[in-house]
Amino acid sequence: MQEVPKSLWQRATEVLPGGVNSPVRSFRGVGGEPFFVREGAGAYLVTEDGTRYLDYVMGYGPLILGHAHPQVVAAVQEQAARGVGFGIPTRLEVEMAETLIRAMSSIEMVRLVNSGTEATMSALRVARAVTGRQRVVKFIGCYHGHHDSLLIKAGSGAAALGVPDSEGVPPAIAELTLTVPYNDIDALKSVFKVYGKEIAAVIVEPVAGNMGTVPPLPGFLEAIQDLTKAHGALWISDEVMTGFRVNYGSFAEAQGLRPDLMTLAKVIGAGMPVGAYAGPREYLSLVAPSGPVYQAGTFSGNALAVAAGLAQLGVVSAPGFYPPLVERTGRLAAGLVERARHYGIPASSNQAGAMFTLFFRETPPTNMAEVMTCDAERYRQYFHGMLQEGIFMPPSPYESVFVSAAHTDDDVERTLRAADRVFSRLAQ
Numbered sequence: 246m247q248e249v250p251k252s253l254w255q256r257a258t259e260v261l262p263g264g265v266n267s268p269v270r271s272f273r274g275v276g277g278e279p280f281f282v283r284e285g286a287g288a289y290l291v292t293e294d295g296t297r298y299l300d301y302v303m304g305y306g307p308l309i310l311g312h313a314h315p316q317v318v319a320a321v322q323e324q325a326a327r328g329v330g331f332g333i334p335t336r337l338e339v340e341m342a343e344t345l346i347r348a349m350s351s352i353e354m355v356r357l358v359n360s361g362t363e364a365t366m367s368a369l370r371v372a373r374a375v376t377g378r379q380r381v382v383k384f385i386g387c388y389h390g391h392h393d394s395l396l397i398k399a400g401s402g403a404a405a406l407g408v409p410d411s412e413g414v415p416p417a418i419a420e421l422t423l424t425v426p427y428n429d430i431d432a433l434k435s436v437f438k439v440y441g442k443e444i445a446a447v448i449v450e451p452v453a454g455n456m457g458t459v460p461p462l463p464g465f466l467e468a469i470q471d472l473t474k475a476h477g478a479l480w481i482s483d484e485v486m487t488g489f490r491v492n493y494g495s496f497a498e499a500q501g502l503r504p505d506l507m508t509l510a511k512v513i514g515a516g517m518p519v520g521a522y523a524g525p526r527e528y529l530s531l532v533a534p535s536g537p538v539y540q541a542g543t544f545s546g547n548a549l550a551v552a553a554g555l556a557q558l559g560v561v562s563a564p565g566f567y568p569p570l571v572e573r574t575g576r577l578a579a580g581l582v583e584r585a586r587h588y589g590i591p592a593s594s595n596q597a598g599a600m601f602t603l604f605f606r607e608t609p610p611t612n613m614a615e616v617m618t619c620d621a622e623r624y625r626q627y628f629h630g631m632l633q634e635g636i637f638m639p640p641s642p643y644e645s646v647f648v649s650a651a652h653t654d655d656d657v658e659r660t661l662r663a664a665d666r667v668f669s670r671l672a673q
């Protein structure tokens with residue numbers, strides 16, 4: 246009997262946990278088997294079996310110029326030919342720090358790391374060192390990476406004490422993380438009333454992107470700024486997703502606010518592993534070797550990765566880069582809602598800059614509890630319907646859609662026509 250060759254997915258599931266190196270890629274959020282990508286160009290992907298998809302996942306945010314943008318490719322090729330990384334200072338690291346500092350008025354120094362996870366982990370360490378306190382506050386539904394202090398979900402009942410959101414996270418660490426519903430100023434005030442003297446930092450996605458896109462309600466970020474200041478805690482604006490995605494630089498700063506610490510990754514690395522934490526000299530000079538907060542990395546400031554990021558930031562810094570991208574994103578978000586409703590399907594969306602989420606519920610959610618009332622089964626059907634139309638939407642109802650400068654007006658129109666067909670079938 247002839248042996249049937251194993252599919253790539255079969256091979257993957259034998260050697261990688263769940264077949265993947267990051268959970269959402271497994272399609273468990275929508276069912277079915279993921280495809281394997283062979284290459285990407287602009288707004289499109291080509292799979293191992295030759296299918297072409299219009300891509301709205303864009304590496305989960307980093308690829309604001311689309312796949313294989315010529316300037317990013319050139320920067321990577323030129324740098325690779327000169328060596329990928331050295332573990333010795335390079336001009337590129339200085340230029341990256343200077344570029345970020347020019348883009349954001351609240352930061353004076355930057356430490357480069359390799360991921361968003363590392364950035365938030367290190368920023369918390371700095372905040373704890375600055376304040377001499379241990380507790381941190383996070384908002385339910387925000388994601389800040391997978392390290393122990395922030396892989397935390399809400400505890401039972403009204404208690405703010407967090408519990409691990411994963412096996413293997415020590416409850417003793419989880420208890421130091423207090424959880425509050427997103428956009429709930431009163432709950433945040435209550436937590437400060439009880440724990441105010443013990444809170445080192447409040448960390449927040451200034452626009453939540455990891456429960457789907459959920460913008461801050463008026464006054465929410467201001468309340469975080471005021472409460473942290475009043476209680477001697479630091480405000481960490483986790484702009485790993487929003488930074489250079491919603492606008493050039495920081496979203497919080499664009500609202501006229503001044504976070505104490507900023508965390509970045511995704512767009513600043515152009516799809517390569519780059520993260521950063523940044524803030525005033527007063528705080529960043531506590532980091533080793535200038536200060537007592539230890540943090541290091543073999544690949545931190547890696548030349549190849551930083552060259553890619555700098556090339557991308559160079560392109561997006563051009564005047565007029567964001568408005569058409571944001572306008573196109575808005576047209577897509579509004580168009581999807583309009584077509585779903587046309588077929589009697591309850592739908593709404595939240596948009597921030599070049600990201601949005603289509604929610605299958607009447608009104609746009611403002612927190613995780615509301616997000617959870619969306620129709621996940623309908624999302625599953627929508628996802629697979631769109632995939633059949635050659636359009637790759639996020640494989641989970643709780644992710645944001647990322648639009649890039651490579652997505653054209655025609656791509657948007659094509660997407661809306663496909664959605665029209667999908668919704669008309671779903672409504673039957």
Ligand SMILES: *Cc1c(COP(=O)(O)O)cnc(C)c1O
Binds near residue numbers: 388511
């Ligand atoms: C993606 C993300 C992270 C984690 O970044 P990784 O590079 O995946 O470790 C942290 N915070 C926010 C807001 C993110 O969107």
